[in-house]
Amino acid sequence: MSNSLSHWVNVLRWPVRLLVKSKLVPRDPCAELGIDPQKPVIYILKTESVTDLIALERIAKSLGLPNPNTPITIGGKEIPRYFSVYGRMPFIGKAAPQDEKSIAQFSELVHLLRDEKQHDIQLVPVALFWGRKPGNEDSSVKSAVLEDDQASWLRKLMMVLFLGRDNFVRFSQPISMTQMLDGRSSDERIAHKLSRLARFHFYRLAQTMLGPKLVYRNSLDKRIIKSSALAPVMEEYAAQKNLTTEQVHAEVAKLVDEIAANYSERLLRIGDRVLSWLWNKLYKGISISNAERVRQLSQDGEEIIYVPCHRSHMDYLLLSYVIYRQGMAPPHIAAGINLSFWPAGPIFRRGGAFFMRRTFKGNKLYAAVFREYLHQLFNNGYSVKYFTEGGRSRTGRLLNPKTGMVAMTVQGLLRGIERPITLVPVYLGYDHVMEVSTYHGELKGKSKEKESMGQVFKTLRKLKNFGRAYVNFGEPISLNKYLDQNVAEWRDSIDPIELQKPSWLTPTVNDIANRVMTNINNCAAVTSITLTALAVLGVERRAIAKNNLVSQLDWYLDLLRSVPYTDGVTVPEVSGAELLEQAIELDKFTVTNDELGDVISLSASGAVTMTYYRNNILHLFALPSLVAAGLVYKNFTTKAQLQDLVHSLYPLIQNELFLGFEQSDLNDYVDAIVDNLKQAGLIELNDQQISVNSNTKTQLIIMAQHIQETLQRYAIVLKIMQKKPTIERSALSHDSHVLAQRLSNIHGINAPEFFDKNVLSTFITGLKELDYFTGEQDEHNSEEVALLVDTVTGLLRPTVLATIKASLN
Structure with a gap:
């Protein structure tokens, strides 16, 4: 570090620390990205900036990583612990890439490491974002002042003052210099490669964090009205209604007003603070799984479509909040027109929501405008989120998918979108869903209450701690790869103007939609509430001795770990006793005591409520329960009999619960279940003959009850x-x-x-x-x-x- 830069770091350290509150992406970069605090680290930054260095200094200390403002000694020589791709910005103009300086730094590092081969230096790229403004066509002074792309010292000062509480520090996977040096490239070639990769990496990171530049609404209206794909529909509509071109354009503009989002980065920043307060008020925390795979997709330039399950109105807020906090641009969200009521509708629009009617039937112009709006989102690189179930599940199980949005997504691909489109299934779960009681009423025939501000106020009065929320990102589905593998001729149907409905579209869309639902279930979150509800509801009269329940939970946890449903399912790393205590703390089970010990039970109304949570994970236990039923009620005594039973009923159960096994995998899965039963002491296995242990048969009976x-x-x-x-x-x-x-x-x-x-x-x-x-x-x-x-x-x-x-x- 130069003496002048070191001086400014010392001068500004405390003011910056007072003004800046950084948010880490990911939350635990050492564990999630494989950064080893015990190995030497050199940070790669985009721009040489005093404020960036001070913010990173504080974060590094909290992670147990070295201070970026202290030099590192290699081969007896001190060199800076950070390299920057761009130099400091002048007051006016832009900084050119400091190729010569960065390449010289990389060359010197490579040369020193050639002589000191015992050093495995980790190059850790770190990007700092002040706010999350993606930029747009606005050329105002305010936009220029708060623009984060290579800001001058004066602009950076303004950003620290106004956006210091919205500083995001994004760590990336470390680059091992030992691996870089293993190749036969020259030192200079390696240095050039590192400098080039760093520039491209920071460009892609900015795309991931900020998303594409925003299009103004008047520009969007013009693009939709001038769309070649919409022109024939407008002509037909004008002829049918005897309207002029201007009148049709006005109709289209009204429909765009009804549909379109009005995205606001400022609202997202405010929303981030409000939702952080809300989650702390409602939940003990949010458990997130596999977010890194989605960040990588975004960095690879994929067009991402989030397709979560739908449990609650809270889903809209939760997933967007998590995506924002995980360092990705929040998606535009397809929401039902019922949620556009004032004042929530305008707020949702500025948060990225666009609204759709429940049905497109009988309104060809509306359908065409909506498809064109969706195409504009895809074509401009915005990520999108929609719920394939169409509405919230009233039972806790996945609903049969509505295929309309998936069909429009595939048709968007047939418009010739260059970026690959990837569907990302997302499992959303809660220890408490606020609407559960109303769901049960609706299932019994009660009319659905219309969304309104009154509903919102009722919900706000119920705010209290509801345990945890769970967001698990599932196995992505690349539409391009899927079509390449399953519809060889799909590229023949690409037409940028004409709406395509090839014969293969409907069966293909149906299969994709079912794969989405299966992949959601494949990344389910097992929780204290869902697993305890499953066990207690499997007991006669819904009451069980605490010690027996703990034993049942211990077995279920062991089964899920030793015979995993899929790698994406998350299972608590606790014992049955600890899991039960977590469930009891949420005040959903009754605990009574007699001379023989505690009894855990559910009232009649409580049992109805808990079926919702049980159903969240019922698919994980469908086949183990079927095996148990075969042993208990059919008195089967061989693995072959159990395998035949599972094969005979699997297609029906798979269709209902979206199970993820292939028929060819079933025998191995059944064998693994039987082996687990033996290890748990529930059965004995002699010469392939199975006999149920009479002392533990009750546990098998409970398991058999789930199906x-x-x-x-x-x-x-x-x-x-x-x-x-x-x-x-x-x-x-x-x-x-x-x-x-x-x-x-x-x-x-x-x-x-x-x-x-x-x-x-x-x-x-x-x-x-x-x-x-x-x-x-x-x-x-x-x-x-x-x-x-x-x-x-x-x-x-x-x-x-x-x-x-x-x-x-």
Whole structure:
């Protein structure tokens, strides 16, 4: 560091520390990026800046990393601990890349390391952002003053004053100089490569953090109105309505006003503070998994479409907040038109929300304008977020996907967008969902309450600590790669003007939508609430001794860890006892005490509520529960029998719960479950013969219970089909709903989704897709139905089966 720069660092250190509050991206860079504090570090910065150095100095100290303002000694020579790609900005004009200086620094470092081969220097790129303004067509003085791109000392001073509380420090993965030196390149070639990579890296980081430059609304209106793809639709609309060109343009402008977001970086900065307060008020924290994979996609130049599950209105805020805090540009959000009420609508718009009607039917112009607006977002590089379920899940399970937005995304790709488009499934979970009680009312037939400010105030009155929230980013789906692998001729359909609906579009979109839902479930978060709810709801009368519950939870945790559903599922790193204590603290379970110890239970109303949380992870235990049912109710004694059972029912369960296994993987998965049961002492395995341990059979019975409600629904539908071979699917759905309600009342089945018409319809549709119905008149494949009836009914509790039979006689 030069003497003058060192002087200014000393002078400004305390003022800057008072004015600046930095936010780390990622939150724990050493652990998440593999930065080793025990190895020597040299920081790579974009610009030589006193304020950047002081902010980094404070962050480095908190991470146990070396001070960037102290030199590092290599081979007996002191050199600066930071290199910068650009020099200090002059008061007027722009700084040129300091190629000669940075290359000289890199060359000197390489030369010194050639002689000191024991040193493994980590080059750690660090980018500092003051605010998150992406820039736009605004040429005002205010925009210029607060522009973060290579600011002069005066502009940097203004930024520290106005944006010091919004300083983001973005660490990147370290570059090992040992690996760089392993090649045969010359010192100068390596130095040139490092300098070039650093400049490109900081450019990509800026794109990731800030997003593309914003387009003004009047410019957006003009682009949409002048779109070649929209022109024929406007001409047709003008002819139908007998309107002039100007009148059609005015109609289009109104529709754009109804739809379009009005993104504001200032609102996002304010929102960041408000939401930080809100999360601290509501939750103990937010658990985030696999955010780095999304940051990498963004840095690679992908067009990112976030497709989360939909549990709560809180989803809109939570995911955007997490994305912003994880160092990525917040997405534009597709929201239902029901959320555009005043004053929330204008606020949501400035936060990036654009609004869509529930249906596009009967309004071709609206559909065309919406598609064109979405295309403009894609074409300009904005990330987008939409919910493929269409609405919030009232049951806690994933809903069947609505494919409209996915279809428009694929059609956007067929418009010739150059950037690859990647769908990023996201699992959102909560220890407490504020709308759960209203969901249960709606499932029982109560009308949905219209969104309004009154609803908002009701919610605000309930603010209290609701445990944790969970955001898990799932395995991305590259649309370009998917189409390359599954639709060889898709590029033949690319047309920048004409809306394309090739024959392959509908089945392809359906498959992509189902993959999205499967990938969401593949990254589920197991929590204290979801796992405890699952266990307690599996017990008769919903009451269990605490020590027995702890044993059950310990087994479930061990099963999830030793036989993982997928690598993306997150499991708490605690014991069953610790997990139970966390659940009890959230005040959702009743704890009573007698002379023999504590009993954990759920009231009737509490049991209904907890089915929602159980359903969040029910898919993780569907097959283990089916295996347990085969052992307990079918008295199976071999792995082969269990494998056959799982294979026979898997297509139906997969269709309903979006399970992620291939048929070819099922045998290995069943074998792993059986091995776990043996290790847990629940069964004995001798010469491939399985016998249930009578002392621990209760644990297997509890596990078997988790799939019971699903099998009971199957039995209801199948027995009606067997009794009424010519019944139409609509009548089958009605009769099944009636019988399921009766079964729920008689046997105290507390899950509202047990008799939900949508769930029953999903199963019936699955039977149709699997050819249990034949022909156009819904005739049944009686032989296949009979085999399925035998399989399913043999897994039910006798009392439940007796009720079904009696109700149909």
